[in-house]
Amino acid sequence: MTSTDTLGGTRGTAGPARPGDLAAALRTPEARRDPYPIYARMRREDPVHRSAQGIWHLTRYADVEAALGDLRLSNDRDRMTRAYGALGGDLKAFSRLTDRLGRVMTNTDPPDHARLRKLANRAFTARRVEALRDGIQRIVDRLVDEAVAAGPAMDLIEAVASPLPLSVVCELFGIPPEDRPQVKTWFRRFGRMSEDIDKSEEAIGQYEEYLARLVRRRRADPGDDLISALVATQAQDDRLTDSELLSTCFVLITAGDETTTHLVGNGMLALLRHPGQLARLREDPTLIRTAVDELTRYDTPTQAIVRVVAEDVGIGGRTLRAGELVYLFLAATNRDPERFEDPDLLDLSRPGNRHLSFGNGPHFCLGGPLARLQVEVAIGTLVRRLPQLRLADEAAGGAALEWRPNPLQRRLSALPLTY
Numbered sequence: 001m002t003s004t005d006t007l008g009g010t011r012g013t014a015g016p017a018r019p020g021d022l023a024a025a026l027r028t029p030e031a032r033r034d035p036y037p038i039y040a041r042m043r044r045e046d047p048v049h050r051s052a053q054g055i056w057h058l059t060r061y062a063d064v065e066a067a068l069g070d071l072r073l074s075n076d077r078d079r080m081t082r083a084y085g086a087l088g089g090d091l092k093a094f095s096r097l098t099d100r101l102g103r104v105m106t107n108t109d110p111p112d113h114a115r116l117r118k119l120a121n122r123a124f125t126a127r128r129v130e131a132l133r134d135g136i137q138r139i140v141d142r143l144v145d146e147a148v149a150a151g152p153a154m155d156l157i158e159a160v161a162s163p164l165p166l167s168v169v170c171e172l173f174g175i176p177p178e179d180r181p182q183v184k185t186w187f188r189r190f191g192r193m194s195e196d197i198d199k200s201e202e203a204i205g206q207y208e209e210y211l212a213r214l215v216r217r218r219r220a221d222p223g224d225d226l227i228s229a230l231v232a233t234q235a236q237d238d239r240l241t242d243s244e245l246l247s248t249c250f251v252l253i254t255a256g257d258e259t260t261t262h263l264v265g266n267g268m269l270a271l272l273r274h275p276g277q278l279a280r281l282r283e284d285p286t287l288i289r290t291a292v293d294e295l296t297r298y299d300t301p302t303q304a305i306v307r308v309v310a311e312d313v314g315i316g317g318r319t320l321r322a323g324e325l326v327y328l329f330l331a332a333t334n335r336d337p338e339r340f341e342d343p344d345l346l347d348l349s350r351p352g353n354r355h356l357s358f359g360n361g362p363h364f365c366l367g368g369p370l371a372r373l374q375v376e377v378a379i380g381t382l383v384r385r386l387p388q389l390r391l392a393d394e395a396a397g398g399a400a401l402e403w404r405p406n407p408l409q410r411r412l413s414a415l416p417l418t419y
Contacts, residue, residue, distance in 0.1 A: 023051035026407040033403065035303065035410070036344065039332035048316035053087055055325045056315075057304075059332035061339040061356070063316055067328055069361030073307040083308040083325045120230070120248055120366060128226070129370050132172060136377045139167045144385055148419075153392060156415040160382070161264035164374055165257045172370075173253055174225030175214070183207070187257055204250075211249050226252070252367070259301050260371045262411040264378045267295035269401075269415060271379070272391050274346045281348060281383050288380045291348040292372050295379070297355035298346050303331040304408045305359065330356045331410065392416035 022045065025031055025038045042049055042059045049057040058064050067073050074080075140160070147159040154160075166187060170180050189203035214227060222228040227249060233240055240248060271278045281287050304327045309320045320326060334355045335343040358368035365371070382389060402413040 021052040022046055022049050023053075023055070023057050031407065032405060033401075035331065035407070036335055039329060039335060042329075043332060043336060048318045050318075055087070055327055056318075056320055057327050057329060058315065059329045059336075060316070061333040061336040064328045064330065064333045064356060065360055067307070067315065067326070068356070068359055068363070070313065071362075072309065072311040072313045073326060074310040075307060075363060076310070079308045079310060079323075080306070080325075083323055086323060087325070117362075117366065120252065126369060128172075128229075129373060132168065132370070133373060133377065135171050136164075136168055136374055137381070139164060139171075140378050140381045144381060148386075153416065153418045156268055156382075156417050157261065157265050157412060158414065160378060161261045161268075161415075164264065164378055165260035165371075168370070168374055169253050169257070172226050173214075173249070174218070174223050174227055179210070183210075186210075187254065190254060208246060208250065211246055211253075215245060215249070255367055258411065259367075260374050262301035262409075263296060263371060263375045265412045265415050266299040266301055266410065267292070267375060267379055268382065268417075269391075269412070270295055270298050270346055271383070272389070272417075277346050277348050278383065282387065285380060285384065287348050288376050290350065290353065292376045292379070293353045293355065294346065294348050294350050295375070296357045296372070297334045297340070297350075297353055299410060300331050300334060300355070300357040301409060301411050302357065303410050304329045306408070327408065330359070386419040389417055389419045392418050 022038070022042050025041075026035060031038050039059055042057065047058065047060040047063065049059070051057060058067060143160045143163060147154040150159075163184075166180070166184055169175075170177075170183065175183060186203045186207040189200050190207075215231060218225070218228045218231050222231065230240065230245060230248060271281070281291055307326045307328060309322050309324045309326060312322055313320050333339070334357060337343050339354075340350075358365035358371075401415070404411045404413060
């Protein structure tokens with residue numbers, strides 16, 4: 001295939017002028033509340049859309065699925081830095097973070113990516129994830145018990161959805177209970193990188209020093225935890241270097257925190273807005289497995305992921321040039337009527353639900369199975385234990401719900417519930 005062969009369409013050319021900057025609509029308050037009508041318009045009118053800033057927006061399932069597996073669309077940190085710099089963006093936070101992290105799975109291309117991922121896969125097995133089920137159930141039960149004891153109302157994000165993934169990852173990585181409050185503080189500072197880069201970078205440095213001490217302890221006294229498993233890979237071929245080991249631990253521990261939090265939040269909101277589907281799940285708890293896939297498809301927290309063009313490539317009749325940025329809108333593909341029947345309908349028993357919320361191809365989310373398991377246990381438990389659960393009066397109409405102002409993410413600041 002030549003450098004301008006098409007992904008999911010005909011051979012690419014520069015193409016005629018397209019409609020106005022549809023991407024600008026994604027930055028409006030209306031889009032923050034509900035971006036899906038805008039995605040539908042983009043799929044109809046300009047599915048391979050170039051914004052006024054020069055960033056490509058892909059919204060069709062076929063295009064994005066193919067793009068996720070095409071190595072000409074790169075995830076390399078150096079290419080990404082140059083691409084953002086060419087747009088005149090503020091690279092201070094981005095560059096300092098990537099420099100500190102070094103080369104990890106999430107910012108490399110093959111062959112480095114394949115080597116790092118293979119080593120992580122040896123430790124992050126399906127058996128190890130499934131073995132966490134009982135522990136996740138205990139964590140969720142404790143969080144729900146605490147919320148119920150505090151009164152007849154709660155913010156689901158603060159009470160359950162946010163503390164859950166941090167508690168789970170601490171168990172998975174063998175972080176001692178006495179250290180977890182400090183780890184939680186570091187995590188919250190990472191999330192405010194755009195507000196205060198100096199404090200965030202200070203927190204990252206302290207966290208890295210902590211992980212280095214933990215790795216040294218696991219080398220001396222291995223346990224049945226993921227850090228010990230990663231340390232063990234250093235004795236094998238294609239071993240992790242010390243720097244790669246620390247960076248891999250950092251990424252694996254932090255990557256799923258926010259995503260899992262908002263899979264629970266967005267999923268529970270969707271259920272409460274569709275009482276018929278919620279009733280189905282209460283009547284038949286075995287629906288929870290297909291329900292998790294459908295809730296993830298219906299309103300995924302990761303609306304889009306970013307790639308940079310490494311080599312000219314044609315997509316949908318247009319040519320994307322080397323050095324240009326591409327936003328792959330996973331959320332738009334999950335509502336594509338060419339792939340899903342009645343895509344705006346929430347159907348907890350939807351068959352053949354091959355959504356792209358966890359990506360596809362070489363960068364398919366390694367933590368996807370763990371995120372799914374946490375959502376399954378959390379939502380299943382809430383539905384079973386709180387039969388009167390409903391949106392609080394101020395949130396029922398949606399006006400009081402505050403979504404974070406990032407068009408590449410869909411994350412609630414809070415979800416007030418009563419029960």
